[in-house]
Amino acid sequence: MRSRGPLGRILGEHPVGTAFVTPYVVFLAAVFAYPLGFAVYMSFHDYFFTAPGAIVERPFVGFDNYVTVLSDPAVRRAFGNVLVFLVINVPLTVVLSLLLANALNAAIRWRTFFRVSYYVPYVTASVAVVGVWLFLFNSNGLVNSVLGPLAPDPSWLVNSSLAMPTVAIYVTWKQLGFFILLYLAALQNVSGDLYEAADMDGAGRWQRFMNVTVPGVRPATTLVVLLATVTGANLFTEPYLLTGGGGPDGASASPVLIMYQRGIEQGNPDVGSAIGVLLVIGVLLLALVERRFVGKEES
Amino acid sequence: MKLKFAGLLIGAFVFLFPFYYMLIGSLQAEPDPSVGGAFPSPGNLTGHNYAEIDQAIHLGRSLLNSGIFTGGVILGTLVFGVLAGYALARLQFRGRGLVFNLMLLIQVVPFQLLTIPLYVLIVRSYGLADSYLGMILPFLINSTAVFVFRQYFLQLPAELFDAARIDGASELSILWRVAVPLVRPALLTGVLLTFIGPWNEFLWPFLITKQQDLQPLAVSLSNYLTTVSARAANPFGAVLAGACVLAAPAVTLFIVFQRRFISTNLSSGVKG
Secondary structure, eight states: OOOOOHHHHHHOSOTHHHHHHHHHHHHHIIIIIHHHHHHHHHHTBOOOOOOTTOOOOOOBOTTHHHHHHHTOHHHHHHHHHHHHHHHHHHHHHHHHHHHHHHHHHHOOTTHHHHHHHHHHHHHSOHHHHHHHHHHHHSTTSHHHHHHGGGSOSSOGGGOTTTHHHHHHHHHHHHHHHHHHHHHHHHHTTSOHHHHHHHHHTTOOHHHHIIIIIHHHTHHHHHHHHHHHHHHHHTOOHHHHHTTTTTOSTTTTOOHHHHHHIIIIISSOHHHHHHHHHHHHHHHHHHHHHHHHHHSTTTO | OHHHHHHHHHHHHHHHHHHHHHHHHHTBSSOOOSGGGGSOOGGGBOSHHHHHHHHHHOHHHHHHHHHHHHHHHHHHIIIIIHHHHHHHHHOOOTTHHHHHHHHHHHTTSOHHHHHHHHHIIIIIISOOTTSHHHHHGGGSSOHHHHHHHHHHHHHSOHHHHHHHHHTTOOHHHIIIIIIHHHTHHHHHHHHHHHHHHHHHOOHHHHHHOOSGGGOOHHHHHHHIIIIIGGGSSSHHHHHHHHHHHHHHHHHHHHHHTHHHHHHHHHIIIIIO
């Protein structure tokens, strides 16, 4: 044991550590903590853009901005749209990434090839991949040529009941590689003894999967569900580009897209902030429900 | 086994086909959305789409802007992130636990919520619109990379540090001379991981750059996609050519260093 002076007890053994983390802490404060507080502040005041340095009065308006937001049909529709998105995206992500990770875990041949091909969409810019999806899914695109008479009319991205599901499938496809790798890591921690015990009991392959694999990766499933929900709630680029700004007629508008339109395009940062605060509260509530629901057998 | 392998093959096709189609589409003189168009036909091949997109959005300038934006973030992460990661792993100081918990908390704060206040602060209060600094600032230190650095520094043997401290070396020289050379693979992982963030980022640079000659490629390409492409002779060809140029660096880096990317996600995703 090393003896420490009174100064050491206050600052710790290596006070220079404080200096080392200072730039990072300042960064976190300036880019995360302060803007977070500022967003809440703006949402309760009549805040508008001014020239830099101008001093103007920005009166406290209570819940006025929230009333504006909640009585705006476009906002309500966007929150409904993101729910549709999550209902499709989250279960599809969990099921497909677990099945593919499980298959990949057992694969002997071409493991690296499969791993790389699943991960490539995740590392590519959405702006680039959106270009090719537009080409594939437009009215005369390859997908409709393959489907022939089965092609939907109006086509995928301009059909008000298919636009949001198509966006949800696009995002599932793009993010899946990340979640496959998460599951792949979790599968390494499932004990081999459990599989042996299941084999001794004469369990079939499907029973093994349902009774050993699925419960074995439950903590990873909780993480996948939460991360997919947070990513989905942040949806912006895809409706902005894939469906031309949330079209047709707002059918695929997301809350972040409306937040951008109200807050920056139309110059009402106070209203935009209120949408953001509501979105975060919604995500937190949803995450709590999901944790209870998915993680219930954990404890 | 056969069923699983078939599933994996179908999966690989679904994931890779759009990339193949991106390349084919970028080389077609006339867009051919028929099934036959998915195969290269010698009569319909051209490099003209690349010239077209280059003329419309100045590929070189856009790539340079993407490079400066990404390079700035990587530099900030390497300098400040390594310092923070080392301190969190190896130094006892007041508030260490707090900083560590903050770092984990940051991972779940949705960045999009912060876009409006950050826009007001950076564009309106500090007047940093249309500047590289304004672009880089919100991404300056990648928290996932800090976490990876910390994990690698933690794995080094304690005796190494004790010996250097007994020799009277300062913490900064221990970090620079002893620790950093031992965690070079972590630095590479951190760089790769940080690279895909700003290189692919759309919303933030889109908000703060109105001048075309400062826009990164993701922004100039999307502006072309939403406004200009309707007037072009072969809009899909030009968009796909731009998409290939935007995708190529990230995909190439990932394929070359694929093991690094994968171990990153394993450690940060599951052990975190």
